[in-house]
Amino acid sequence: MAALQPVPGAPTPRQRLRLTACLALIALPHAFHLPLWISALAAVLLTWQAVTAWRQRPLPGRVFRFALAAGAFGVVLAGFGRINGQEAGVSLLLLMLVLKLCEMHSHRDAMVFVSLTCFLLVTQFLFSQSLAMAAVLVVGTWLVTLTFIDVSAGIGTRPAARDSARLLVHALPVAALLFVLFPRIPGPIWGLPADAGASARSGLSDQMSPGSIANVALSQGVALRAQFSGPVPPAQARYWRGPVLWDFDRGTWRRGDAAQQLPSAEIDVDGSRIRQVDITLEPTRHDWLIALDMPLATDHRSRQTAGATLIADDDIDQKTRYTTRSATDYTLDPRLPSATRQRATALPIGGNPRARALAQQWRNGDTSSAAIMDKALAMFREQPFAYTLSPPRTGRETSIDDFLFETREGFCEHYAGAFTFVMRAAGIPARVVTGYQGGERALMGDYWVVRNADAHAWTEVWLAGRGWVRVDPTAAVAPDRVESGVAASLSNNAALPYMSRASGNTWYRVQMLWDGINATWDRWFLAYGPQLQQRVLGVLGLAGWTRALLALTAGVVVLLALISLWLGWQARRVPHPDPVVRAWQRVCARLAAIGYPREPHEGPQAYGARIARARPDLATDMRLLVDLYIRQRYAPRPDAETEQTFIARAAAFRPARTRQQE
C-alpha cells in the first residue's frame, strides 16, 4: 500500500518559518526555569533557523547536522553533568527539537517535529501547574493543532486558525470525559528524578534546629487550605499537627527512625466534638499529612504513628486533597507504653549541664509533673524572654543552655525545644510537635488558608491520668502568637513575608481573591488523582473500573457520534433558496448527464451557445431557457409569470442522449 500513499511534500521555507515560530512560542515559558545559558543557546539556534527559512537558504547537510546534534548533547552533558533528570532532559529535548528544524525533508519530518513539540509542551507542567500554566496549555494546544493543519493541508493561516479552533472545541468534551473517567494509576511508575517538581520548595522538615522554623515562616507560600464542615475552632485552638520529633542530639530535634517502631497512639475521645476538615495540602516531598489537632481518621491511604501523626503511604509529591476527622477533646495515650516512655525521656549523655541542673533542682523540690511544668512556663513568662524571628546564634552543643541562660531570645523552635529538653531532664515524658498554628479565612470561598508563615512548634507532655497534654511555651512568652498570628506578636516584623503582615488593604484583598481562584483550581483540578477519582466515581455511581471504563467508552462513542452527526448535517445538500436557480441547476445537471457539463467559467449564454453548436436539435430549447433564465435572474424587474414559465420549461426539458435526426 505504500505506493498508494500520496502525501504532501517537504515543508516549504514559509512553513519552516512557521514551524520555527511554533517551537519558539511553545518553548518560551521554559525560559523562566531553565538555566539562562540553555535559553540563550536555544534562542540563538532558533534565530538562525528563522533566518535560514526566511532567506530560503538550503538546509544544512547530514555531517553538519550530526555535528550540531553531538555538540548539543555535549553542551548539556557538560552543563548539567548528565542528560537525564528533569532540567537536563528538558534542555536536551529543547535543543534537539531546534536542531530537528534543520532536518525537514518530508511531510513526516514535520509531523514528527510537531508531535515532539507536544512533548515539550507537557514538560512545562513538571515545573509549574499554576493557573497561568492552564493558559499556556490552551495556547500551546492551539498552536500545535494549527501547525499540524499547516503542514498537512497547507490551506493558509486564516482558515487553519479557524479550523483548529473548531477542532479544539469539538475535542474538549471528549477530553473532559477522558480526564474524569480514564483510570488513574497511582504514580510514580519508574520513580522521579531528584530534581522533579517545582524548585525551591519550603515547608516543614523532619528535623528542627534553632532557626529552622523561622526560615519556613519567612516564606510566602501556602502550606494547606482547609474547609471545615461545622463550626471553626477559635484561633488559639487551631493547631495543625505535623511530624512529631522524638530524638534530641547536638541541638537538633529529629523524627528518628527508631521512633517509628513505637506502638501506635491510643486515642480516647471524650465528648462528641469531632470535626470534619477537608484539606488540600501543597506538595511537601514528605510523607506526613497535616491535620487539625488530633486526627482520628482520613480517607487518604495512611497510618497513624506513635506521635499520632498521619503518615501517608507515599510521599506527597503533588497537591493532595483528603478529608480528616479530628477531635479537640481527647485523651491521648491514657496508658503510656514503656517503650514510648523510654523514648520520650531519653536525652544524650552529656551537654547543656545548666538546663539539666535546673530541671533536677525543680524535681527535687516538688514531685508533681504538673507543678514542674508550671515552673518552667512561669520562667518563660516572668524572666525577660523575647519572641523574635532573628534570634542570636547559639552554640551547637550548648544550644539549650545558651538560649535559657544567655540569649533569651528565640522563635517557637527555641521555646519548644528548650521546654521539652527541660521536661525530659526532669524525668517527665515530653516530645516536640511541629505543624502549623492559626490560619486565616479566605476572602472568596468558604475555606481557610494556612501559610508557611504559620509554621509552629510546640510540646506535648505526658501526665498521668491526662495522657499527652499540649503545652505551647511560645504562648507563655508571646500570647499574641497563638491568638492573632505571628505578625501581631513580633515587635519588629519587617522580616516577615508581606502576606502575613498586611491585612486589610486592597492589594491584600486582591491577593486573597486570587488565592481563592487558585484554591478552587487546586481542589478540583490539580488534586484530581487516583483517590479523588475513586470518590468522584463513587458519587457518580461508577465505582469499580469496569463500570468507569464502560461509561468512558460509551461516553466517547456518543460524543464522537454527535460530532459525526453535526459534521454530516453541515455536509448535507443545501438547495439554493431561489427556485429559478434550482431549475437552472436541474437543466445543467441533465445536460451534464448526457455528456455536456457546464464548465465552471461558462456563463449561461456561453453554455447555451456551446450546447446549440454541439447539439442543433437542442438549440431551440436552449435558446429559450437561457433567455428566460437571464431575464428572470438578471433583469431589473423579474415577474412571476416569466418565473413560472421558466420553471415549467426547465422541468419539461429532457435532452435525449443521442442526436435526434430532424
Place this chain on the structure above:
Amino acid sequence: MLGALGRRLETAFGDYIRRRTPSSRPPIRLSRRRLYILPTRSGGIFALVLLVMLLGATNYSNSLGFALTFWLGALALVSMHHAHGNLVGLRIDSAQARPVFAGDEARFEIMLGHDSRRTRRAIRVGTGEHETGAGVDVAPDATAPITIATPAAARGRIACPRLRLDSIYPLGLFRAWSWVTPRAETLVYPRPSGTQRLPAPDGGRRNASASRDRGHDEFAGHRRHVPGDSIRHVDWKASARSDDLLIREHSDQAGRTLWLDYNRLAGMTYEARLSQLTLWVVNAEHMGLRYGLNLPDEQFGPDHGSDHYRSCLRALALL
C-alpha cells in the same frame, strides 16, 4: 513468504475494492459506504508520543499533563471524524478527456463539486499509481478541476481509470479515501506513423517526384509541426525565430483532392496500415488539402475541416 502473502492480500483487497466500486456515470456523490479511513504513519508516531506523555503524567501525577494528553488524544479522535466529513458528499461532476493518439497520454479532466456550505480541503485525486501533488480546496458552489493523465497505449477507446480521492486533512493523523470509477471514455486514434509519402492528388496527374520538385519551387508559407511531419520539411531557419517547429508549405498542395486508400497499403500489417492512414489524415488536414478516406467498409469525404478530420480518425480508431 510474507511478501507473497502480502501481495496476495493486496490483490484480494484490490479485487474487493473493485467489486465495491462499479463504474458509474458522473455526477458521483461519495457516500459513507464508499469511504475508508486509517491512521497515517505520522498518526502512529503521534499515538506513541501520546502514550509516553500518558505514562509521564501518571509517573509525575501531573494533572495538567493528563489534561494535555487527553485533549490531544481527543483531538486525534475528533480529527478522524473531520477527515471523514471532509470527503463525504464530495461529488465528481464530470470526467472528460479529448481524444488522443496512441502512445500519448489521455488527460481526463475531473470536476469536483459539492452542495454543502463548508469548503472541502486538500483533496487529492490520483489513480493510485502516481500522485498528483498538492491537493485542491473545493469551495461551496464552486467546482475544482483536476487532470488525471493515463497512458493510451492502444487505439480504440480508453476508459477513465479508477480514481482514488484522498485527503489527510485536517491534522495529517488520519487518511480518508475513496475509490470511484467514473464511467467516461475517450477515443484513442492510431499512432500516426509510417514511411509512405502522401498519395498524389486526383488520380496521379503528376508523379511524386514532379510534385516534390515543383513543391520546392512554389513556397506558400509556414505552419506548425504536427506528429507525422517529416523532419526534412522543417524550416530550421524560420523555426529558430519562433517557439515552434515550422514546416514549409507549398502552394500546389492546397486545393487538390487526394484519396487515402486502405487497399493501396497492401503488404503491411493491419495496425501499420491504420497508423499510415492516420499519419496521412493528419498531414493532409494540416496541409489544408481535400482528402477522402477509403476503408474496407466505409468511405469518408472527400472533404476537409475538423468534423471530417475527426470522423476519419474516429473510424480509424474503432476499425
